[in-house]
Amino acid sequence: MRYPRRSLEVLREVERDRRLGAIGLAVKALDAFKPLAEREGTSVSLLKGLTKRLLKTRPTMICVGNASAELCCRIMDKAKDGEVSEYILREAERMQKRLVLAKAAIADAFSQEVDRPIAVYTLSNSQTVLECLKRIRDRLEQVFVALSDPGHEGRDLSSELSKTGVRNLLVPDMAVGSIMPKVDVVLLGADAVLKDGSVVNKLGSNTAAKIAYLEGRRVYFVAEKVKVHPSDEELRLEVRFSKGEGYVPFFDVTPYGYVQKLICEDGELEPYRVRALADKYAELRRRVSSPI
Amino acid sequence: MRYPRRSLEVLREVERDRRLGAIGLAVKALDAFKPLAEREGTSVSLLKGLTKRLLKTRPTMICVGNASAELCCRIMDKAKDGEVSEYILREAERMQKRLVLAKAAIADAFSQEVDRPIAVYTLSNSQTVLECLKRIRDRLEQVFVALSDPGHEGRDLSSELSKTGVRNLLVPDMAVGSIMPKVDVVLLGADAVLKDGSVVNKLGSNTAAKIAYLEGRRVYFVAEKVKVHPSDEELRLEVRFSKGEGYVPFFDVTPYGYVQKLICEDGELEPYRVRALADKYAELRRRVSSPI
Structure with missing residues (x-):
């Protein structure tokens, strides 16, 4: 058949x-x-x-x-x-x-984390991040959206935010170091969550999380539970763009040590639950x- | 007249x-x-x-x-x-x-710092950095050159290096966090050196230096003495590009705490000498x- x-x-x-x-x-x-x-x-x-x-x-x-x-x-x-x-x-x-529906539940859970007006840094164009930002729009002092080369999806998130009335600033990727002191929270989506709690996401997440760590800023990743990777094997990261010039990865891995909190549709996704989902x-x- | x-x-x-x-x-x-x-x-x-x-x-x-x-x-x-x-x-x-001639003298001084094969990370297109890399070509395991948006001058440095036979890899800016563990030395030029020893350079220098600090990598800035800023007043950073989209700075300032060594044509440029030059x-x- x-x-x-x-x-x-x-x-x-x-x-x-x-x-x-x-x-x-x-x-x-x-x-x-x-x-x-x-x-x-x-x-x-x-x-x-x-x-x-x-x-x-x-x-x-x-x-x-x-x-x-x-x-x-x-x-x-x-x-x-x-x-x-x-x-x-x-x-x-x-x-x-x-x-x-998971997206809305994640936005609810994230919203609980924000008890005062904050400045947020994000990159790429996660629909879950967009939902979270819309949910806390009354508590947003500023949103910095990195352009996110290669791909420049930050441009889409920025215009999506503007359409829904969320004030934001599109910034070059390498401004992350200079901007972080003005930021309260780094909010990032996830393509996959590895068994040890580290997060695969658009290139630059690793850098942003490390800079945030250095500056003592909170780093949240938001991810639906279905994104937990089932295996211990090393993930082969998809390379989406190749401009015929050097090395152009599209994703990176942020080690768990730089992830302040991972939020899923049930609230915080703790390491033991990541392992159980895997x-x-x-x-x-x-x-x-x-x-x- | x-x-x-x-x-x-x-x-x-x-x-x-x-x-x-x-x-x-x-x-x-x-x-x-x-x-x-x-x-x-x-x-x-x-x-x-x-x-x-x-x-x-x-x-x-x-x-x-x-x-x-x-x-x-x-x-x-x-x-x-x-x-x-x-x-x-x-x-x-x-x-x-x-x-x-200062460039060559700086390359000599930098060369003294490198006693074994190293992997170097750099960005933008500094002629002084180019001279340094050419000088230590026999001790270069790998050179990572960040593309350096806005401007993409990394492309020029990369092709300049290739022309003189220095193997290098052009990398997207936001790979800096993932690449740093493979790097021994971050080598950056300078547009200006401020009186407190902090360095004005192409956007991204601040981020690269902070990531290097976090990963325990050495950070060298190379600068001719004539680049020392004469005043304490805050520098107005030139914005060179504006694509009609948000905030596009061209330079950033790396605080002195992230500068491992500043090298000028006489060797190390210590803070007290920076002040004297200013x-x-x-x-x-x-x-x-x-x-x-």
Whole structure:
């Protein structure tokens, strides 16, 4: 039995997309399951097969794989008799909704941390960070948004903030050292959270967190739980841009020692919970990969 | 008596140039004096007048003003009788030669600091740094050159190094945090040295020096003595680029606490010598500005 054409189209879109954030991409990936719901007699092996393909599509986009594996296992748990079609749609939509709502829950949790007007430094263009900043707009004295070369996504975040009436200043990346004394809080998103609590995010996060540490400023990373990396293996960081000139990485890793607090949709994500989530996602991926 | 046309042309060129380094600009500025040598009966007041105009042309380019003031005072000291023409050419050329040779002397002094193969991090495009790197080419394991937005002068330094056979890697600015653990020495030029030993240089120097401090790496700034700022007043940092988007500074100040060693053409430039040089240049400027 072959995969529905629409599922394969979604796979290709997920593979090629360089615009969506990590969670947006995971939500999109789950769309690949939906056409299976319209098929009579979709089997567990077909479901697992599609999930395995999704796991390979963007291996460094951890939440795509995690969300796909979690959805697959949920559907398998419901459908004990091997016929999964009827559960796919409901479970996929539930899961997508959960992913989308996590952002608001994170913004709520972050908002609790801010008890007075603050100046915030951020970089790149995290939708979760945007949500957090909108939530505390009444307590924002200033927002510094780094341009974020390569990619310059800071420009998008800055204009998004301006549109919603949040005053902000777009700054060159290397102004981070001079600006930090004027900053209270560094607020950064995450592409993945490693098992030891260190955070993979857009290039520059490591530098910003270190400078903040040196200046005694608070550093928050915000991340949906589904971004926890399931393994201890070293992550291969995706290089997105190559201008034919030297070394152009796109991500970096901020060691846990420079992360003041990691905030997820339940509030603080402590190291023991990161490890538990890593184990959970490793187990879900194992179930997907194992023979039936 | 009016200024020779060629002198005024040089003034305009100095005003408009955004390509030459600080020392190159100072050398060019001294050319403005030379046409006065061809005039019969050039007076001290004409000499001072031209120097005052040079002092105003690029006020944040400290070495332009310092070199002009120093040349003016040297000529005045020679010409006790108020007729300065005959001293101008020889003194101007002597001074220009001194400025040009300083780079090589700094490279010699820096070379003494490097007793084993090292990996170096630098940014922007300092001719003095280039000279230093060429001098220790046999002891260079790797050179990381940051792109240096705004301006991207790192690209020029990188290709200059490659032309002379020095292997190097052009890196995005915000990789500084991730790269520093692989670096032994941060080597940076200077646009000005403030009286308290802090250094004005291309944006990003502050960040690089702080990250190096955090990682326990050595930070050297190299600067010709003529770059010492004569005053305690806060320096107005020149903003060179404005892309119509937010805040685009071009320079920053690295506090003395993050400067491991400041190297000038005589070797280490210790804080007490910085203060003495500041006082010297302040006195030279006072003499230029005072009525005869």
